[in-house]
Amino acid sequence: MDIEKVMENVRKILPPRPAVKFTVVNEKPGLFDSKIGGTPYFPKNMEYPRGKKNEFKDQPLSLLAQLNFEKLPHIPDFPTKGILQFFIAGDDLYGMASECIGEPLAAQDNFRIIYHENIIKDETQLLSADEIPQYNGDDDVYMPFTGEYKLIAHEPDTINATANDFRFEEVFLKCYNELADEPVESLWDLDDKTSDAIHDNTFPDAVIGGYPIFTQEDPRSADSLGDCDTLLFELDSVENREKGIDIMWGDSGTGTFMIPLENLRKLDFSRVVYNYDCY
Numbered sequence: 001m002d003i004e005k006v007m008e009n010v011r012k013i014l015p016p017r018p019a020v021k022f023t024v025v026n027e028k029p030g031l032f033d034s035k036i037g038g039t040p041y042f043p044k045n046m047e048y049p050r051g052k053k054n055e056f057k058d059q060p061l062s063l064l065a066q067l068n069f070e071k072l073p074h075i076p077d078f079p080t081k082g083i084l085q086f087f088i089a090g091d092d093l094y095g096m097a098s099e100c101i102g103e104p105l106a107a108q109d110n111f112r113i114i115y116h117e118n119i120i121k122d123e124t125q126l127l128s129a130d131e132i133p134q135y136n137g138d139d140d141v142y143m144p145f146t147g148e149y150k151l152i153a154h155e156p157d158t159i160n161a162t163a164n165d166f167r168f169e170e171v172f173l174k175c176y177n178e179l180a181d182e183p184v185e186s187l188w189d190l191d192d193k194t195s196d197a198i199h200d201n202t203f204p205d206a207v208i209g210g211y212p213i214f215t216q217e218d219p220r221s222a223d224s225l226g227d228c229d230t231l232l233f234e235l236d237s238v239e240n241r242e243k244g245i246d247i248m249w250g251d252s253g254t255g256t257f258m259i260p261l262e263n264l265r266k267l268d269f270s271r272v273v274y275n276y277d278c279y
Contacts, residue, residue: 001180003197007160009175014167016158018075019210019231022151026244029150031123032083034067036206036235036247038148039129041066041083043120048133049112051089054098056110060133061087061095062143064255065151065235067208070119075156075209077230077265083119084269086233086257087112090141094255096276102224106273113232113257113269144237144255145247151206159210163187163198166218166226172198203254205247206235215253216277228258228273237278253278 022034029035040063042048049061064086069079088095089110096111097104120126135141161168169187176190177183184190187198203213212218212231220226234256238247249255258273 001176001194003194006172006175006179007198009178010168010172011160013171013175014161014165016160017210017231019157019159020073020075020208021154021157021204022206023154024149024205024238024245024247025152027150029148031126032068032071032119034065034072034151034153036065036149036151037063037143037145038066039063039132040085040087040127041068041116041119042127042132043116044125044127044131048127049087049114050133051095052109054089054091054110055137055139056089056091056095056135059089059135059137061089061110061112062135062141064088064144065206065233067151067233068119072153073156077261078208079115079117079267081119082115082117082267084233085114085116087114088143088255088274090135090143091139092142094142094144094249094276096274101219105219105275106225106228106271108270108272111274113272115267115269117267144235144249149245149247154204157210159207161211162213164213164218165211166220166222168198203236205238206233207231208233212256212258213254214256214275214277215249215279219273219275220258225258225273227260228271230259230261230264232257232259232264232272249276250278
């Protein structure tokens with residue numbers, strides 16, 4: 001079996017997607033920088049995001065990540081300006097829905113996506129670090145990291161679909177069985193060499209665009225959340241003690257945000273699936 005020929009046919013149906021990959025660096029970011037954690041860019045005249053459930057009901061959410069598109073390389077369909085932010089609750093699921101499946105994953109109860117289309121440059125109109133609301137409940141706060149990190153963007157690249165994407169298995173089996181002497185019914189039926197070839201174990205620190213790489217499995221399906229077909233942002237666990245970097249989603253997991261392509265094009269971030277999983 002020529003697995004590369006199979007993958008060539010797969011890529012005709014699920015073509016590589018443009019992406020911008022990021023490296024996390026242990027540098028203090030500025031207020032307007034793309035970053036993980038730290039003080040968010042936030043106008044004083046806006047309502048600060050707060051949780052809606054459990055111990056985080058009415059409590060302020062924390063900045064997970066911030067992307068300044070005015071300073072990022074452009075890829076199709078993504079903003080060319082403005083700041084996009086990802087806020088999460090510091091509970092034991094990092095703000096993900098406790099149901100862990102289906103539509104609750106798209107309900108922005110204990111996470112929030114905020115897009116500032118026009119950036120205010122006058123810092124006197126923005127909340128300072130001391131003015132950012134803080135959690136004052138009785139429970140501990142859990143985040144995938146402590147402190148803050150700067151995100152360094154690389155030049156646009158492409159990412160191929162892998163077995164982690166919910167659309168992959170059906171497409172791969174079709175292309176594989178067209179060339180195979182012995183058809184298979186599931187990815188589990190493949191030999192180890194072929195299975196290794198379709199699982200991408202390399203992943204950037206963070207990425208926008210491309211295809212997601214989940215630690216467990218894709219929470220989307222053709223019947224549920226399948227409209228959220230575009231990877232908005234994904235942050236991996238990044239641990240480098242020599243460089244002072246420690247981002248850990250549970251047991252070496254990932255945090256993933258997905259959005260319908262048409263919504264992204266309209267800069268409508270009201271429907272976003274947020275999934276966290278780990279080993």
